[in-house]
Amino acid sequence: MRSTSARPRATIRDVAQAARVSPQTVSNVINAPDRVRPDTRTRVLAEIERVGYRPSTAARGLRHQRAGAVGIELNVSSGGGDVGALLVGQLTVRAPSYGVHLVPFADDEVFPMVEAYRDMVRRHLVDAFVFADTHSGDPRPGWLLEHEIPFASFGRPYSHPELTCWADVDGHAGLTLAVEHLVERGFETVAYLGWPLHLEDPAVAEDRHAGWVDATASLGVGGPSGTSDQELGAAVRAADALLDELGPGDAVACASDLLALGVLYAAAHRGLVVGTDLGVVGFDGSLLARRHGLTTVVQPFRDIADSLLGIVRDQLAGRPSPQAGHLLRPALAASATTDRTGTSTAYPQIPSLTRR
Amino acid sequence: MRSTSARPRATIRDVAQAARVSPQTVSNVINAPDRVRPDTRTRVLAEIERVGYRPSTAARGLRHQRAGAVGIELNVSSGGGDVGALLVGQLTVRAPSYGVHLVPFADDEVFPMVEAYRDMVRRHLVDAFVFADTHSGDPRPGWLLEHEIPFASFGRPYSHPELTCWADVDGHAGLTLAVEHLVERGFETVAYLGWPLHLEDPAVAEDRHAGWVDATASLGVGGPSGTSDQELGAAVRAADALLDELGPGDAVACASDLLALGVLYAAAHRGLVVGTDLGVVGFDGSLLARRHGLTTVVQPFRDIADSLLGIVRDQLAGRPSPQAGHLLRPALAASATTDRTGTSTAYPQIPSLTRR
DNA sequence: CTGAAAGCGCTTACAG
DNA sequence: CTGAAAGCGCTTACAG
Incomplete structure (x- = not known):
């Protein structure tokens, strides 16, 4: 039968008695070691280690008037x-x-x-x-x-x-990373799929958009842009409209991984091979990105x-x-959706359908 | 300038003084109300409410020798x-x-x-x-x-x-729900995509598989089955093999939402319209399921x-x-992947590609 | 450098 | 029914 009460843990008094000092000295060893003579300190420390003593959070909290x-x-x-x-x-x-x-x-x-x-x-x-x-x-x-x-x-x-x-x-830095990565991989035009500014978090939407504007301007790779709420259906529709203005060798940088997934689906609709034909970069470093092989700007959590x-x-x-x-500053994690060699795998892998 | 120290909170003594009783009585009002005369209790309670008194977790924990x-x-x-x-x-x-x-x-x-x-x-x-x-x-x-x-x-x-x-x-009950739902929606054969038994959690894999075996047997809708590790690429391949043995009007019940997503992608490869042509049910009630419009067995968290x-x-x-x-017992959340009317939307929506 | 005293806020017997 | 006392484990001045 399982016992129900845990064995009592060692207290500061147990340590003090075993080390033949007062509790205050044990406390000093822990909180103000320089006030204790080295040999005493060593003896107390050894005893603390031996019995596995740790100060009680509750007692400390009560004394300090702080929960920690x-x-x-x-x-x-x-x-x-x-x-x-x-x-x-x-x-x-x-x-x-x-x-x-x-x-x-x-x-x-x-x-x-x-x-x-x-x-x-x-x-x-x-x-x-x-x-x-x-x-x-x-x-x-x-x-x-x-x-x-x-x-x-x-x-x-x-x-x-x-x-x-x-x-x-830093959304601006993140989109700069995304655009630079896409250019480095040889994509020619970098479009943008972002959020409408009326969303609850306007500064984030603005920063990411501005990052794309500035980076594409300085590299001369600007393209069309679109917006969508943070919802997959809307993202697919917005991405579809964006793809009307893009051709093979172009790319889309996105304000989020979910929006980027929308681009993947819209691209699959059209039989575009993501990675080789069309570059896609998401933003967030989410599980979704890992699962789908999305190149993404990873938030530095x-x-x-x-x-x-x-x-x-x-x-x-x-x-x-x-x-x-x-x-x-975020970091870029390159994956299948910007892999022009087609070595790594992005999901959905629908384009192979068109090649049967 | 932002101030940095919080105002001290009311203690049991503050309440006691204001209500003109001892701290012990305040404690009794909280912990053993029947030991206190009704009118005293009312007076103390009113005071507790007025000053917003709550017992300190640390002091209580120290006294009870329990962290809570x-x-x-x-x-x-x-x-x-x-x-x-x-x-x-x-x-x-x-x-x-x-x-x-x-x-x-x-x-x-x-x-x-x-x-x-x-x-x-x-x-x-x-x-x-x-x-x-x-x-x-x-x-x-x-x-x-x-x-x-x-x-x-x-x-x-x-x-x-x-x-x-x-x-x-209850994985057995969950797969029973999945199979019953698919039959109710008019799917004819229910295949199964599960995990290999050598995975770390054998009982879970067995329960879900057994649920499918029993439910399809009792309803006479059994079909082929396959296994895959909990990884999207493997799931797509396993699902593809499974679809070789299925036709329009059939369905796949899965051991997880991720496996079900693999079925969606494999189906899209073949131009099958999920929901109308092929039923798919996942398991977990994950965010992934919500995002993709997957019908899923929701874990009762x-x-x-x-x-x-x-x-x-x-x-x-x-x-x-x-x-x-x-x-x-889990519950079934019906969504697009078992919607034979084609009213709701599953992702990927690739099949429309084949209808252009 | 080390120890005796007080107190953080609460509750549990116990006495009245 | 109500209150005085003790103590949970710790630390902070302070005295030695």
């Missing part, structure tokens, strides 16, 4: 894509380096979201928050500022343009996680805010 | 699919109903995974664990049992078949989350283990 945790809002219902999960993964991996752990939470469908934030704070469960999906009517930045609760957002907080507590991918955690750590330490938000 | 948290291992590097994120989302939503919060953690690429578990326990950060991706050589169940730490797994812990602390989707959290809550309370693991 960062709340992270999960967008459960929207389920837009898979990039949210990639960011959460990197935040989880990086959090220990900042001396914190993550506490995810989500709208419980009953109270408005701000209630969830308020409750986490009142219970002393977290010291700060990280969230994504910022948008113009977003009540979160205002509420958090008003209550003096540190936070950092993935994406600019549009409601408070003066804030610098955000990190985002690890750097973003470090920025966000660094921002809240500095705020908690009372350090001054940075001069500007963190705009982080 | 469940560790959840995130599979960051593998990045298999998007279903892991869906489970984490539902665990997050449901956790408050069990009086706990989640603490995600991940392999830090330096220590073996068990080190991460050990560290969480030593720091009193969590009382129990939930994890997925169980497999035969899995060291986690053994280690957790040995250290008497409660846990529950999504998927059977193969190394310890006697354990009942797991929840899983909310029920799974409830089962897992219920298991660890019972273990922590010292209640006896259940007689068996929790096998939960």
Whole structure:
């Protein structure tokens, strides 16, 4: 039968008794080692190691009046894509380096979201928050500022343009990478499939579009452009219209992987062989891109996680805010959709149908 | 300039003073309301509400010798699919109903995974664990049992078949749903695309296969079957071979949404119109399925989350283990790939190419 | 360099 | 029904 209560863990007193010092000295060994004589320190450290002692998070939190945790809002219902999960993964991996752990939470469908934030704070469960999906009517930045609760957002907080507590991918740099890569691979004209500017995240749409405009202008490879909402059906239709103006040897750089998938389908319709006939580059580094062999601009989730955690750590330490938000450089992951040798495989592989 | 320190929150003493009772009475109002006279209770409750008092998690945890948290291992590097994120989302939503919060953690690429578990326990950060991706050589169940730490797994812990602390989707029921749905929609033969049994999760592969065998036998609609690893290229090839043996009006039930996507692509190769000519049903209820208009057997993530959290809550309370693991019924979400009217849209929509 | 004291916020017996 | 006491594990001044 499975036992149900865990064996009690070693406390600071156990370590102290075994090392024949007081608990305070053990504490000093951990928190201010230079205040302890080397030989004492060695003896205590050995004992800590032997019994596997680690300070209790709860006791420390109580004493410091700090939870040592960062709340992270999960967008459960929207389920837009898979990039949210990639960011959460990197935040989880990086959090220990900042001396914190993550506490995810989500709208419980009953109270408005701000209630969830308020409750986490009142219970002393977290010291700060990280969230994504910022948008113009977003009540979160205002509420958090008003209550003096540190936070950092993935994406600019549009409601408070003066804030610098955000990190985002450099969309301009990303599209420059995409265009340069396509030119390097020998594609002649680079078209663009982006989002309409009235979407919730206008700065992102603008940055990526401007990156394409500037890069194609400087390389002399500009082409037509189109827009589509972030939905596959709309993307296929917009891509289809775009392909009317393109020929073999041309390419499309896209504002997202989903839009790029739309281009793949529209190209398959026409019997174009993606990679050799038509270049396609997506944006996000999503699972979707990996699955379909899409060349994509990969969001630097690890750097973003470090920025966000660094921002809240500095705020908690009372350090001054940075001069500007963190705009982080993405990287390009080349795959089948820009492979002119046709060696690697993109999906859908429909063009072979036309060659039977 | 942004202020950096949050205003101190109300404590039990603040409430007690304002309500002119002792802190203990406030505690009783919260934890044992029947021990307090109704009028006192009302007065205290009003004060709690007025100042927005919530007990401190850290102080409670220290007193109870319990973190009130469940560790959840995130599979960051593998990045298999998007279903892991869906489970984490539902665990997050449901956790408050069990009086706990989640603490995600991940392999830090330096220590073996068990080190991460050990560290969480030593720091009193969590009382129990939930994890997925169980497999035969899995060291986690053994280690957790040995250290008497409660846990529950999504998927059977193969190394310890006697354990009942797991929840899983009922794959047999899921494939029965899939076959019944296809027959109801008028498809004549139902083929199967599944996984080879040597994969890491043999019981899942067997259950789903057996569900197809039994359901097609009882309805007299059996057809050929094939297997493929959980990878798109392999799935397309396996599906292509399967389609050699099928004709218009037939269907394929699949062990996963990714395998089903392979069928879509293989069908597009042949100019088959999925939905009207060929029925396809996936399994998982993944984002991939939503995006492509796949009819799919949806994993009951909310029920799974409830089962897992219920298991660890019972273990922590010292209640006896259940007689068996929790096998939960999935639901079918009908979409374009079984829509014989051709009203809804599946992607890829390549067949229209053949009709130009 | 080391240790005795106080207290972070809460709850659990226990006394009144 | 209500309150005074003790203690969960830790750390921060402070005294020695």
